Amino acid sequence: MPPRVMIIDDEEHIRSSLVGFLEDFEEFDLRSAHSAEEALEQLRLEPADVCVVDIRLPAMNGAEFIRAAAEQGLCPRSILHTGSTDFRRYIDIGELGLCEEDVFQKPCDGMAILERIRRIVRTG
Numbered sequence: 001m002p003p004r005v006m007i008i009d010d011e012e013h014i015r016s017s018l019v020g021f022l023e024d025f026e027e028f029d030l031r032s033a034h035s036a037e038e039a040l041e042q043l044r045l046e047p048a049d050v051c052v053v054d055i056r057l058p059a060m061n062g063a064e065f066i067r068a069a070a071e072q073g074l075c076p077r078s079i080l081h082t083g084s085t086d087f088r089r090y091i092d093i094g095e096l097g098l099c100e101e102d103v104f105q106k107p108c109d110g111m112a113i114l115e116r117i118r119r120i121v122r123t124g
Contacts, residue, residue: 003121006048006075007032008039008065010057014106018052018081021110028117036065043074050120051075052113055082055091063091070097077120079113082106 005028009015015032022030031048033039036057043051051069055062062080069075080087080098083106093103104113 002027002029003050003117004029004031004046004048005117006030006039006043006051008034008036008051008057008062009054009081010034011054014054014081018110018113022114022117025114036060036062036068039065040068040072040074043069044072047073048075049077050117051078052081052117053078055080055084055087063096066096066098078102079104079116079120081108081113 005022007015007018007030012034015034019030019032022028031042033042037060039051053062053065057065062082066078069078078096078098080093080103093099101116
């Protein structure tokens with residue numbers, strides 16, 4: 001069974017571009033959502049191994065999503081993919097179980113995200 005990856009971004013063109021890029025490698029079971037709430041609904045039906053999450057989402061933000069998904073056992077690992085330059089003022093990534101390697105600033109190289117996902121699923 002391929003690793004399950006969920007892409008969460010409220011900007012449709014960014015979400016679909018990242019999904020399309022990752023689909024080309026045929027390594028993952030990919031799903032996407034436009035909001036944290038939609039992602040949680042989908043994950044309750046089938047959890048993911050890794051979520052790629054935008055920090056600024058409507059209603060529930062990315063940090064709240066990461067906490068909720070981990071607490072509910074729906075996704076053990078996440079990656080931040082954000083256009084926000086000031087999120088570190090109000091979010092402690094370590095508290096979310098993330099490290100610097102898990103943070104990608106938009107726009108970013110899709111290969112870098114791909115390699116990070118690969119490392120996460122290899123190491124569990």
